[in-house]
Amino acid sequence: MAFERVGVVGLGTMGAGIAEVFARAGLRVIGVEADAEMLARGRGLMERSTGRAVDKGKLTGAERDEILGRVTLTTSRADLRDADLVIEAIPEILDYKVSLFEDLDGICKPETVLATNTSSLSVTAIAAATGRPGRVVGLHFFNPAPVMRLVEVVSTVVTEPGVVGAVSELAGRLGKTAVTVGDRAGFVVNRLLLPYLNHAVALMEQGVAGRDDIDLAMKLGVGLPMGPFTLLDLIGLDTSYEVMEVLFDETRERRHAPSPLLRELVTAGLLGRKSGRGFYGEERVHPSEAGRSGAITFDVAGPGSEELVARLAAAGFERSGEGADVVLRLADRPVVEHAVRLRDPATMVGVHLVGDQVAELASTALTSDAAAAAAADLMKVVGLSPVPCKDRAGFVVDALLYPYLNDAVRMHDAGYASIDDIDAAMRLGCGYPAGPFQMLESLGLARVRDGLRALYAEYREPAFAPAPLLDQLVTAGASEFPRR
Ligand SMILES: NC(=O)c1ccc[n+]([C@@H]2O[C@H](COP(=O)([O-])OP(=O)(O)OC[C@H]3O[C@@H](n4cnc5c(N)ncnc54)[C@H](O)[C@@H]3O)[C@@H](O)[C@H]2O)c1
Incomplete structure (x- = not known):
């Protein structure tokens, strides 16, 4: 030929x-x-x-x-x-x-x-x-x-x-x-990318975190070229909506139904960059104030406390223990169960460090605004970008990233595409720094599996349950996916 x-x-x-x-x-x-x-x-x-x-x-x-x-x-x-x-x-x-x-x-x-x-x-x-x-x-x-x-x-x-x-x-x-x-709706790239983008819209609608904070977390925390809302604006909200419709038609999975907010924006003619306004409008300012240097008293708890205490000490902030303005609880799970054991639960803020630039700061239903603001200031003084969010399983980054990785495992396990093809598609099609299998292996299969279990337990979304292949590899003690 x-x-x-x-x-x-x-x-x-x-x-x-x-x-x-x-x-x-x-x-x-x-x-x-x-x-x-x-x-x-x-x-x-x-x-x-x-x-x-x-x-x-x-x-x-x-x-x-x-x-x-x-x-x-x-x-x-x-x-x-x-x-x-x-x-x-x-x-x-x-x-x-x-x-x-x-x-x-x-x-x-x-x-x-x-x-x-x-x-x-x-x-x-x-x-x-x-x-x-x-x-x-x-x-x-x-x-x-x-x-x-x-x-x-x-x-x-x-x-x-x-x-x-x-x-x-x-x-x-x-x-x-x-x-x-093969001929399945969305092929590799859109099939893996669009549900992640739709999920970001859903998290924002649920108030788990704001637009700018979600974008910042995915960009600086995961190293993606841009956050989901910036990318949605670039693709066009109408195109994104249509692709979600096609995915939903094929899978009938609720999470593939285009988010209601997406429909509203499209109907309003806010299509993203092509119409001049979408999730972002003319205003594209990301205020990044310097951290407050006034007196904040704090305590730190949870795994990795010593390192955070040392970083704060190097910036001139000493741990004060009992009666502090804010208790930073390092965790990769919701912290409300720790908060209720404190004398003043309003002072607890969950801290989840993502990569070396981002600190997700989880406010529970009891956290005071003052404690949340103090936590954000303390992160800034040690050079971390704070991402305020609700105290939910996976916070922002893991909640968005792990289901995407899980989808890639299911896609491969269904015989749809090879591991190398899926990795290449996401790197070359989206400009991602690594493909999903490379990300899974560098994060650790057990960590992602456990994170997915926590997400499933909280949201009860069937698609968040760890893919059987991932689960079995963890059980078998494997640290890599077998390349067939
Ligand atoms: N835009 C993207 O980012 C993108 C990416 C990948 C795939 N696609 C797909 O590529 C296709 C085209 O998308 P696009 O964004 O380039 O659309 P477009 O609207 O920019 O271009 C379509 C062109 O087709 C011409 N056209 C319409 N009917 C025709 C006909 N009967 N004979 C000859 N020309 C005709 C139109 O005049 C127009 O110039 C779609 O199937 C789309 O899903 C688009």
């Missing part, structure tokens, strides 16, 4: 980028748009994108001209008759795609492979609209296509042997990493 001439239908955000990627790799590209106006727009997108590459010194002017010279633009689908591969990037509406594929089936040679860039529709349903379902695959690029290195290659139950291999090899020629997956 030699792919030399490639058709791209729809030259919008994704299609223009995909056409550029093929042309950069030396293939001849036929770009098809709906009408002359959209064709001119598509050409403009490609010219600007390659122009930016020249400005950054990544391409010479001559290379840019060669790349654009390899692309033929047309409004006639019939021009695709000689293409070896056609990839579709028109709007995410099944009827549109089905009708396009019916047409392409009649126009293209019988051996031409037809691919869809759909993010969430059924590739199988699109394939079934053609007389060559065995030669229809998903080829899911990420935005911006010229930059993002991941491509998900989606096969269906009727894909002919050899087609996926050939398309994956082509992705390699484009300088991309291909992960091969």
Whole structure:
């Protein structure tokens, strides 16, 4: 299967980028748009994108001209008759795609492979609209296509042997990493990413923590490129909502139902960056006041106390013991049971250190505002970013991270994708510093399993129960996942 001439239908955000990627790799590209106006727009997108590459010194002017010279633009689908591969990037509406594929089936040679860039529709349903379902695959690029290195290659139950291999090899020629997956809603990246984002919205709606604090905790605590609310704004709340709907349709899991707040914002036209306002509006200030230096008396309890006492002492704060303004209770579980044993339960604040920059500060139902404020000030004087939250299992970071890791284990155990493919997909598709299995192994399997048990006990959400594979590996004393 030699792919030399490639058709791209729809030259919008994704299609223009995909056409550029093929042309950069030396293939001849036929770009098809709906009408002359959209064709001119598509050409403009490609010219600007390659122009930016020249400005950054990544391409010479001559290379840019060669790349654009390899692309033929047309409004006639019939021009695709000689293409070896056609990839579709028109709007995410099944009827549109089905009708396009019916047409392409009649126009293209019988051996031409037809691919869809759909993010969430059924590739199988699109394939079934053609007389060559065995030669229809998903080829899911990420935005911006010229930059993002991941491509998900989606096969269906009727894909002919050899087609996926050939398309994956082509992705390699484009300088991309291909992960091969079956046809399940969301594939790997959206299936793991969107439920985590939806869960962040739910935690905020439950008042466990605020928008900025959740974003800060995931960014500084876990090392993600951005927090969930910033990412939702970037993806677009409407797109996120649609993907959640598709996931819910397939799984019927309550946690996959789009959060009510997401629906409200979308209905209000607050779609995120594309509409100028979403979870964040114009105001994007993150006040970071210096820690208070006035007199705060404190005590510290729980595992790791000595180290925190030493850090506070180095900053000039001495532990005072009995009668302190605030009792910092180091813990990775809710602290209310410790608070009720104090003479003054209002003084207790749970402290959970995440990474070396973040301190989650859990206020129980009894914690006073003064104690919470004192705890935040003390964290700032030792250089930690305080993340105030409610006294709930997993606080913020573990509550969001562990179910995501658990989902990855279930996905692998169901035979959907390999450990290496899932890790690569999340690193390259989301820019995460490590894939979920790498994160699991560096956190420790037992710690994550126990954290999931605590989350399940508190929230009674079936999906939070540790995946059987994780549980069994912990029981067997393993510290790594077996790579099959
Ligand atoms: N935007 C993303 O981040 C992203 C990421 C991955 C996948 N996708 C998927 O890629 C596809 C396209 O998304 P997009 O964001 O590029 O959309 P878009 O709206 O930016 O572009 C769609 C383009 O298709 C053109 N078009 C519509 N009907 C056509 C037809 N019949 N023939 C030829 N051209 C036609 C439109 O004129 C438009 O230029 C969708 O399936 C989407 O789910 C999007």
